[in-house]
Structures are given as structure tokens and as C-alpha cells.
Amino acid sequence: MNDKMNKKGDIFINKLKEKIKILDVSRMPEEQITITVDRADLPETVRMLYYDMGGWLSTMVPNDERQINGNYTLYYALSMEGGKMSYDDELPAEDKCWITVKAYIPATDPCYPSVTRLVPAAVWYEREAYDMLGLVAEGLPDPRRLVLSDDWPDDLFPMRKDAMEYNYRPDPVDHADEPEYKFLHPEGEGLIDVPLGPLHITSDEPGHFRLYCDGDTIIDADYRLFYQHRGMEKLAENRMSYDQMGFLAERVCGICGYAHATACIEAAERAIDMEIPRRAQAIRIINQEIERLHSHMLNIGLACEVTGNINAFMHIFRIREFSMELAQLVSGGRKTYGNVVVGGMRRDISAKEIRKGLELLQTMETQLKEVWEAVMEDDSQVSRWKGVGILDRQVARDFSAVGPNIRGSGFKRDTRYDHPYDFHDAIEYEVAVEEGCDVYAREWVRYKELLESISIIRQCFEIMPAGSIITNHNKRIIPQAYALANNEAPRGENIHWIQHGSAQKVFRWRCRAATYNNWPSLRFQFRGNTIADAALIVCSMDPCYSCTDRVTVVDVKSKRSKVLTHSDLKKYSQTLKHSPLKDI
């Protein structure tokens, strides 16, 4: 009995049992607990875990398991770490774990009660579950399409196993017949509807924003993303081997690709309980931290550029070049791609490379401190960041935001700290937390993390054990075994969930990038700010893009519209002079 009580996660399960009938509990691997409940109990179970016991929604995986057990399945994965609304509101390290709530959805009646009504963080996941598998969340407040385009056939759900060939694409609908996407629209007199997009300015990624403005102030916002949905999950489960999958996962993101590759491969490894050599673990960490270095410097640079501080931008990018050089040194390419494989790493680091790497780290650290000091002394820069794009603490809690975004709002939430993976148990570091909730706080978090990253890489270089970098255990894939892997990418926690299939192929791969959890709360960050700060707010969330190609301004009252060019908006963001909205 005593032994049973000591198992990780039992305190949560016992509390749940008081109110909810738990059908099954399984642990696979040990710290990832799956509890099965009836679909009717789903919202209450997730709510209890989320709000009563301090869980955060990490991912939700809708799955088509009809060929295994005749049902669809939903997996709500919660990271149990404490609510963190105050300093003592945190679970002790030994109680932190993952709890996955699983519910079967009969194939004949593919619907379930929506969790979003009780836990707002689930909104995007449930919208996606409908798009991909046709599972209807009853009572979902916002049942619009999320991932697929508006002209996608109504009865075709691509992630169903029998739905379609991976390379089949339905014919596009004529532009005139395309259904209109309904943007959420606030009511009121004199509101101006400002569309931002379809292409965002700095990083050439598509996303369409509608900003509803009263004069210059943003009242509300809505956005439509996923214009470039590539169908990677489907692609991987149909034809890729595990050797190829890591290379595909890397292509999820152009900046934090390495974090995705590691998370994907580690999920596959954890599902079959494969331990990789310590040296390989350390090299994985080094590469991830290098990625964080160049990503955060890019972001701080852009946050300066968007507000017109081109000089600082240039300096930060000059320093960023050292991190690219470091990446080239330890991984053979300016991007750290192509190194992770199931069982370890493909490329070792030599002593000579370590020596050179340490020198580069030293240069980076001194110069970074200099530039940051100069930027902080610049009042006009700091005033553009302070008080802008407030991410309210309650909003952050409700939507399970991740990364510097939530750490800037005073939450000590970092998956390296909450659920240490790989070599992190051997390394000392501090979680960077700022209380300001604004752009200024988030940039401070990034700066502190840069210094932490430099220290982590240094520690890894110094203490990483010698030995093999790839395991020689000949482990077999176990069909239907599943696990999730977490990973702190520069933008926050990445979660990959893998269920193995037969024939050494993947059955279901669910990739949840960090920004996916940050988007739903962006709407609240926009409110009350000016149009000139819109680009900066998006930038501070670091979604890989931060300005717009073209903006159309529509005055709802007079029905007049004006198209702003990329440079118009950028100039206005930078100088704050000659408002482009004045003459409409």
C-alpha cells in the first residue's frame, strides 16, 4: 500500500477519484500518467487538474484509433507544476509530472462536451480537432475553422486514417465562391477595422490580423493563421521512417528547428524507454542553447528595429553572427540541423572546437552586456517598450502561455526547470522571470536568458562526460506505445507526442510548437495599445514574424478604405510621426 502511495501523480489521481470515475490508469513512461475517463467527465476532469491542482494544458492530441479499438481518442496532456499565481503556489519538484486525460469517442457519434468552456486554453486544440478529424466539441464557444482553409470540403477530414492519400489535395474553390471567414467583431460606434496581412513584414510569414480601432487605439483584434499548413503530421505517418522523421521535424521552424527535432526524437525514444548516452544529451543541450542565443538576439534586435533603433539592431545582429559561427563550429552548419537521430547524436564535438567555442562565448558575453547597457540607457527606446502589450497574469494562466511571453508576466514557468530532460539535471541555472507583463519585461527575460544560455553552454563544454554519442542498444519499436517529449525552445515549451505504429513507422505524431499556446492570448495583449505598437507586440511574442507587408485601413462608418504599404506602416511604427490614418 505504502509503495503504491508513493508513486508519482497518485495525489492527483486520489483527489480526482473523489468526484470522477476513473476507468483506467497507466504509466508509460513512469512520469507520464494516462488516466482514462468517460467523455462526459472530460471537461470536469481537465478543469479540476488545471485549476484545482495546478495543471497547465500542454497539448491535446486527437487521434483516430478506429483500427485499434474502434474509437477516436482525445488525449489532453497537462503539465502538473502548480498554478504559480503566487510564489508559494508551486508543486514540489518530486510531485511534478505529466497527466494525460484520455477519452474515447465512439466512431458512430464523434462528439464530446467542450473543455474550452471551463478551460479556455483548449480553444485552439478543439477547433483543430474538428478540422483534422471531424470531432465536434459540443458547446465550443468559437467553432470556426482554424487550420484548414475556408474552401476545404466540409466532409473531408485529413487526419482520419482512411481520409486521403497524403499527397492528394482537393481542387480549390473559385475565389468568388470561397466562403467568408467570420472575424470576431466588437460592437460600437466609429470603430475602424484595420486588416494586417496577409503577409507579415520581417519574416515573410503569412498571417492575417484584423485590428479594431477607435482612432489610434486598438479595441480588439482577431486573426487568421495557418495559411501555410504543410500537413507534416500526415506526411510523417504515411511514409517516413524514424531516420527521416527527425529531419522533417526540423523543418517545422526556420529558427527553433533543432528543438523540434530533439522533441520529436525524444518522444520516440521515451515511448520505448530508450536511454541515450550522457555525452549525446549534453550535445543536444548545447545545440539547443545555441539556437536560443541566435533566436533571442534576433528578437531583441527586431524589437529595436521595429521601434526605429536601427543602430542597436545592427549591433545586436553583429553579435548574433558570433552565435552563428559557434553553431557552424559545433554542428557543421550555420543552422544546427541534421544532427539528432533516435539513440543519440551524429556529430561529436572535439576538444579544439570546445576551445574555440569558449572564446566565442566570451566575446559574445562581453559585447552583449555592452550593447544591452547602452540600449537600456536610451530613454526613447525604453519608453517605447514599457507598458506596451500587457499580458495580464490571469489571461496568461487561462491560456497556458509559454516561454519568455509568460516569464515576462512573473510566472516561473520553464520546462527545463519543471520537467528537466537530458543533461539539465547536471547543470545549474536560473529561470529568468520579470514582473512587468509588458514588452520591456519580455525583452529583459530574453536578455537574462541569453546570459544563462552562455553559462549553460560553458558548463556543458566543461563537464560533459567522454564516451559514445550514440547508444548501441538494439531496441525495437513497440506498436501503440506512446509518449510525449517536452523541450524548451527559444519561444517556449515545444511538445511532441508520438504513438508508434507497426513496421517501424509512426502511427500518430502530434507536434505542438511553442507559439501555438501563445497565439490565443495575443488578442488580449493588443487591447488598449496603439496601431504603431501592434507590430512591436507581435514581435515581442516572437512568433517568427513581426510586421506587415501591407495594411488596409477601413473606416466602418464612411466605408472608405486605404491601403498602406509596408514602408508606410514601418515608418510610422519607427517614427510615430505622420499617422497614416489621419486623412481617411
Place this chain on the structure above:
Amino acid sequence: MKLLDMTRKYGNATHEYPFAPYEVAEGFRGKPEYTYELCIGCTACAVACPSNAMNVQLNEAKDKLVWKFDCGRCIYCGRCDEVCPTGAVALGDNFETAVRLNKEDLIETGELELQACVRCNVNFTTKRLIAYCIENFINVGWSKEQIDHKAVYIKTCPTCKKEESVGLVVGHFYKGGVVR
């Protein structure tokens, strides 16, 4: 103002490239370089390539084996380098992979002569792969007689080998009086 001082302090941050060569780190993973002379047509690279940038296929006339590399598909992972037994494909330092106007210029090919089966006279592998095997036999110290004997075997196509083995087995049992 401090930032301007810094500019003066650190001077020029840019490289002279493209007017001077850009030095890459040792062990840089650049474009895979192909050495035609070393290639034996074993297709290991084509099997390993995760993005199908490398392909080894018969040409249309079916008289040559064509090694084909499309740089536009390459992800520079270096799997080809890892598996190549002769070092014919090895990652180089070259990062300048752009071509002008014509996408076809991204494609590199190498044609290899084929070996016909000694029994049925149908092409089944490359001459170089056979030569590579024989060279290995010499290296492990086989005598000339042994090699000559084995050479016939390795110059036989898989189909003929299968038929021969079946023939042998059937013959064996037939002699032994099992098959009647």
C-alpha cells in the same frame, strides 16, 4: 551615443566576401562533392538520403546506371557521406549553390557502365561494383584460383543465382531419390 562609440571600437563587422573567399569552420557541412572515379554504383547514398536528393536509377535505354544528385532538394545532413563505402560522395566546403535561370543546373549526374550476367546476359549491376568486390577479395588475401571461381558467381545476376540454387537443391534430392 554609446552605440556609436561601439561602432568605432569594433570597426568593420562585414566580410569582404564575395571579393575575398569566406572561410568556413573545419568540418563544415557544405554541398556533397561527387568523385566519379570512385563511385561504384552501390546505391547506398540513394537509400540513405532522407529527402530523395540523391537517386540511382537505370537510364531510359537501360544500358547505364545513372547517379543523380539534385542540389535543390539537398538538406545537407551528410547521410550520404556517412554511408558511402568508397568516399565518392563526401561533404565539401562549398556553400555557393545558387544557379542562374536554369533549375536543371542544380542537377549533377554520373553514368556508370553495367555488368551483364554471365549466364543470361542481362545487365544487373555496375562493372565497378564487381571490380570493387574482387579488389576486396584480393585485400583479404584470397588466392587467384579462389577469386576466379567466385568471380563467376558474383557476375551472375540474382535471378540466375536463384534458379541455379533451386536447380542444385532439386538435383540433390532427385539423386537421393526423394523426388520421384
